[in-house]
Amino acid sequence: MRRKVAILGATGTVGQRFIQILRGHPWFEITVLAASERSAGKKYREACRWRLETDMPNEIGEMTVVNTRVKEVKEAADVDLVFSALPGSVAGPVEEEFAAEYPVVSKASAHRMDADIPLIIPEVNPEHLGIIPVQKKNRGWNGFISTDPNCSTIQLAITLKALMGFGVKQLIVSTMQALSGAGYPGVPSLDIIDNVIPYIPNEEEKMESETRKILGTFNGNSIQPANMTISASCNRVDVKDGHLEAVYVELENKPTIEEVKEAFRSFVGEPQRLNLPSAPEKPIIVREENDRPQPRFDRNAGKGMSVVVGRVRSDPIMTVKYLCLGHNTIRGAAGAGVLSAELMVAKGIL
Ligand SMILES: NC(=O)c1ccc[n+]([C@@H]2O[C@H](COP(=O)([O-])OP(=O)(O)OC[C@H]3O[C@@H](n4cnc5c(N)ncnc54)[C@H](OP(=O)(O)O)[C@@H]3O)[C@@H](O)[C@H]2O)c1
Structure with a gap:
């Protein structure tokens, strides 16, 4: 069974790459697209200025964008995992709110340097995922945050x-x-x-x-x-x-x-x-x-x-x-996030 994922910041540069990379992915399936209040309630094709050379997938264009709130994401569909491509200035409290319930793989800078949050490059420091149980205990979360570097x-x-x-x-x-x-x-x-x-x-x-x-x-x-x-x-x-x-x-x-x-x-x-x-x-x-x-x-x-x-x-x-x-938007951003999530699946963390 493919894991259901939400993308926060789905209309942005990195959000679009997440959609491109996750489409047809063997382990993940996009179920929720979230962005700012400016986009919420609109069809993705109306909310997003698609900047990639490959066409926007039709079924994605027809999805309705929701507000970046746990309640609205939950109401939209089941989710096993959240990818965050939010601006660093917004991500801090929002990702914490999501992590109370969901695993969050983040491209934003807000939590990268937190002592109990891993900053992962799967080829470089996969063992740092070991800090996730420490984080969950410290923070009392059901989910967690794992970040990808700049x-x-x-x-x-x-x-x-x-x-x-x-x-x-x-x-x-x-x-x-x-x-x-x-x-x-x-x-x-x-x-x-x-x-x-x-x-x-x-x-x-x-x-x-x-x-x-x-x-x-x-x-x-x-x-x-x-x-x-x-x-x-x-x-x-x-x-x-x-x-x-x-x-x-x-x-x-x-x-x-x-x-x-x-x-x-x-x-x-x-x-x-x-x-x-x-x-x-x-x-x-x-x-x-x-x-x-x-x-x-x-x-x-x-x-x-x-x-x-x-x-x-x-x-x-x-x-x-x-x-x-x-x-920068593949190995440096969405591709990095997807590879981190794949590593977590392979290691039984997701
Ligand atoms: N671009 C890269 O190469 C790159 C590489 C590594 C990391 N990053 C990091 O990835 C994150 C996203 O970057 P980006 O380049 O994709 O930025 P972007 O193109 O400006 O997209 C920002 C996204 O966040 C949403 N957003 C903005 N304000 C929001 C708010 N208050 N509440 C909820 N959603 C909000 C936007 O939605 P609307 O369309 O509704 O405004 C849009 O979907 C940033 O933290 C960035 O530092 C980027």
């Missing part, structure tokens, strides 16, 4: 996990982030055409703190952040989808460049071992060309779930430097 953090953390065996001491990352990362309508066209904006509010702090939590250690009761220094510099560029990041890492051991590439190429995690439906065969793809990865050519690698790494070379100040690219 889009720019996910692709970075996947590449760092592959390097952990060499001892990651510190790193610098500079991002070139796509427009869809800002939601819809996002950055005004007259601000971004022919331009780069060297500031994304709170993004650098998120990359630095989230990465340490994800790469940290779960001791059965709490998550101890990884002991590494991270410096992030985030930029918005005139690209539709796909974040590109230049990464400079100091490693304790001094591997050769071929050893670093092999660590990327051979990296797999729980999703691959468990053969989860959304798991890419290769979480990291290494390109050898001098001019790859590029957003237009590489963002859909592994159906948007692979991180593409290129220009792996030694660095005169740190140890190694490389570029990495990930699809």
Whole structure:
């Protein structure tokens, strides 16, 4: 039996990706679409400005959007699981209300750094799901909240996990982030055409703190952040989808460049071992060309779930430097949420 899911923020950039990815999913079935009061009561096709290249599924277009309240979701249909693609500013209390009754897999930032809430990348830290029973006990909830990291953090953390065996001491990352990362309508066209904006509010702090939590250690009761220094510099560029990041890492051991590439190429995690439906065969793809990865050519690698790494070379100040690219609304958002939920099903948490 497929698990019934509600999507909160269903009309937004990430909500639309959730619909696209969940349609026809072997384990999940969309039963409720929720959004703001502006959309509630309307047919989805009237409430949503659909921005994906694939057509809006007909049966989804005909569904009536409900308000983002537990009572209204409950009245609309049975739900086993809630995906939240709410704005961070709204998600905090709303997700807590839902978690009292339902498991919530969230793309929003509101609870990512809460001590008893996991921040999951299925290939990187599946063991952090072990904190869910602690959370349920602390909060007295029947459900729980599990969060997914910020889009720019996910692709970075996947590449760092592959390097952990060499001892990651510190790193610098500079991002070139796509427009869809800002939601819809996002950055005004007259601000971004022919331009780069060297500031994304709170993004650098998120990359630095989230990465340490994800790469940290779960001791059965709490998550101890990884002991590494991270410096992030985030930029918005005139690209539709796909974040590109230049990464400079100091490693304790001094591997050769071929050893670093092999660590990327051979990296797999729980999703691959468990053969989860959304798991890419290769979480990291290494390109050898001098001019790859590029957003237009590489963002859909592994159906948007692979991180593409290129220009792996030694660095005169740190140890190694490389570029990495990930699809921000798939691997960085809805695809990440679906893969997390699949992991929870496989582990008997859902
Ligand atoms: N875009 C990305 O690449 C990306 C990546 C990772 C994480 N995220 C995170 O995912 C979340 C969603 O981002 P997005 O890019 O999809 O944003 P978005 O395009 O602006 O969509 C926001 C969604 O939230 C709904 N909403 C807004 N205010 C609400 C309220 N007061 N109550 C209930 N629903 C409300 C909107 O409904 P209406 O249509 O009714 O207004 C819409 O469905 C954010 O937390 C974001 O930080 C985004």
